[in-house]
Amino acid sequence: MNRVSLILPALFLTGGAWLASPVFTPVAAHAAQVDETALDDQVRNIAKTLRCAICQTENIWESQSVLAAQMRQIIRERLQEGESPEQIKAYFLSRYGDYILMKPRVRGWNWLIWAGPFVLLVIGGLVLYRTLFRWTTTTSVPADPPPPLSEPSRRRIDDELRAFDK
Amino acid sequence: MSAFPNTPPRSPITSPVDNPAKSDDRFRLRGWHVVVVATLVGLFLLFYQGLWGDPSAIPTVLIGTPAPTFAGPNVVSGETIDLSQYRGKVVMINFWASWCQECRVEHRNLLALYNQFRTNPDFVLLGINYQDKLEDARQYLGVYGSPFQQVRDVKGTISIDYGVYGVPETFIIDKQGVIRHKQVGPIVGTAYSLLTERVLPTLLEGAGPNAS
Numbered sequence: 001m002n003r004v005s006l007i008l009p010a011l012f013l014t015g016g017a018w019l020a021s022p023v024f025t026p027v028a029a030h031a032a033q034v035d036e037t038a039l040d041d042q043v044r045n046i047a048k049t050l051r052c053a054i055c056q057t058e059n060i061w062e063s064q065s066v067l068a069a070q071m072r073q074i075i076r077e078r079l080q081e082g083e084s085p086e087q088i089k090a091y092f093l094s095r096y097g098d099y100i101l102m103k104p105r106v107r108g109w110n111w112l113i114w115a116g117p118f119v120l121l122v123i124g125g126l127v128l129y130r131t132l133f134r135w136t137t138t139t140s141v142p143a144d145p146p147p148p149l150s151e152p153s154r155r156r157i158d159d160e161l162r163a164f165d166k
Numbered sequence: 167m168s169a170f171p172n173t174p175p176r177s178p179i180t181s182p183v184d185n186p187a188k189s190d191d192r193f194r195l196r197g198w199h200v201v202v203v204a205t206l207v208g209l210f211l212l213f214y215q216g217l218w219g220d221p222s223a224i225p226t227v228l229i230g231t232p233a234p235t236f237a238g239p240n241v242v243s244g245e246t247i248d249l250s251q252y253r254g255k256v257v258m259i260n261f262w263a264s265w266c267q268e269c270r271v272e273h274r275n276l277l278a279l280y281n282q283f284r285t286n287p288d289f290v291l292l293g294i295n296y297q298d299k300l301e302d303a304r305q306y307l308g309v310y311g312s313p314f315q316q317v318r319d320v321k322g323t324i325s326i327d328y329g330v331y332g333v334p335e336t337f338i339i340d341k342q343g344v345i346r347h348k349q350v351g352p353i354v355g356t357a358y359s360l361l362t363e364r365v366l367p368t369l370l371e372g373a374g375p376n377a378s
Contacts, residue, residue, distance in 0.1 A: 053331035056222060066297050067331065070322030095329035097227035123202055130198070 043075050046085050050092055051102050059102050224331055226348045233257075233339040234327035241295050241303050241316040249292075256369045257290045257339040258361075260353075261325060263298045264306035266333045272352035273310045279353070279362055280314050288341065288370055292317055296325050296333050336361075340369045 047061035052068045060068040071092070078088050092100045104110045149157075237248040249257065260276060262269040276291070283289040293316040295303045300318065307316060319325050328337060338347040338361070347365050349357050 053224060053329075054222070067322065067326075070297075071326060073321065074323065074326060092326075094227065094231075095326060096224060096331070097329070099224045120205070123198075123205060126198060127202065 039076065039079060042079050042085065043072060046075050046079075046088055047072050049089065049102050050100050053096060053100065222331075223350065224329070226329060226350075228329055228337075228345050229348055231345055233337070233343055233345050234324075236317070236324040236327060238294075238317040238319060238324060241293075241300070241307060241318045247292070247315055247317045252290045252292075253343060254341050254374055255288045255290045256341060256366065256372075257292060258366070259292045259294055259328075259337050259339070261294045261296045261319075261328070261330050261333050261335045263296045263333045264302040265298065268352040269334045270310070272334055272354055275353050275358050277311065277313070279358070279366075282362060283366060283370070284313070286370055289366070291315075294319050294324055296330065297322065338365055338369065341372055341374050 044061050047068075048059050050060045050071065052058045052060050052063035052065060054065055054067055055063050058068075060071045075088055078091070079085075083091075089101075098104050098110065104113060106114050233249070235249050237246055237250075239245065240247055258279075262273075276293075280291050283291075291314040293312060293314060295316055295318045297319075303316070303318065317324070328335070332350070334349075334352055336347075336349040336353060337345055340346045346369060347361070349361070351357070353361060
């Protein structure tokens with residue numbers, strides 16, 4: 001029996017022992033870490049829908065301000081207390097009003113924000129349609145047909161033409 | 167030789183360019199004209215209004231709602247101050263920070279306002295220290311003085327509960343515990359006279375918490 005054939009089972013055994021040992025069983029800690037990531041995801045999802053109160057164009061997930069950091073902390077604590085994302089958003093809405101939402105609620109005057117561009121588009125389309133309609137109809141209206149020639153006039157024209165030909 | 171027979175056309179010869187009937191038609195006011203003009207005027211007014219005022223101002227939604235309760239350590243002594251211990255009184259709360267220049271400007275007015283109402287047992291003035299270092303806040307109070315209580319907003323929860331987005335901001339809570347007034351920015355000029363001559367006297371004369 002050579003040395004390698006002894007080492008391999010030995011390695012296998014020690015490896016198995018190591019896997020079974022408490023060193024490799026931080027399962028609970030690992031699970032907790034996964035939970036934390038899930039919480040982070042939840043915090044991020046909520047924070048991205050809320051507008052930073054002092055930097056206007058940023059959401060509170062991206063903002064570096066102290067206020068945004070405190071708001072993220074509040075989101076985290078409320079999630080840990082078992083509140084739903086809707087309850088947390090409702091909380092911030094009750095304190096800061098519509099301003100705090102990156103996407104304002106479709107309600108009241110806010111309808112203008114959502115419907116306005118489409119209303120303007122429709123109005124513009126109508127104006128364009130009417131203008132084009134008018135152009136095409138005014139240019140294609142046929143002139144009135146000439147009145148039919150009366151019999152005396154026709155006879156006189158014939159006479160004149162015959163006299164001209166002679 | 168007979169005269170050329172008079173055969174006028176039965177209808178006047180028209181061209182689309184110089185047709186008087188059609189041009190009248192063209193300038194007639196129609197429903198959709200009104201809609202377009204009204205929309206444009208509305209948009210113009212909206213943009214015009216947007217030219218003025220502070221674009222970062224957040225309209226408050228808290229007036230008329232119950233004041234959020236809070237408790238926090240006194241900036242100087244560290245003992246807990248709880249809003250609920252002032253139930254039934256008119257409570258004025260002023261958010262400030264040592265790094266805030268406008269707070270320094272208004273501090274003299276806060277002292278004057280406090281001196282004017284301090285004898286009234288129904289009046290309470292609380293300062294709330296916002297996003298600040300404890301040493302800086304203590305130093306500020308040492309320099310400028312504060313005969314009224316100062317609460318430290320440790321984690322920003324009090325400020326966020328009150329929808330604060332900058333300092334100074336001031337809220338006035340009536341005897342029923344309802345937010346009745348909010349002042350964004352320093353209490354100077356007309357803001358000061360509004361508070362001292364109208365808002366606070368009216369609320370202080372108001373009925374107590376058990377009246378309604």
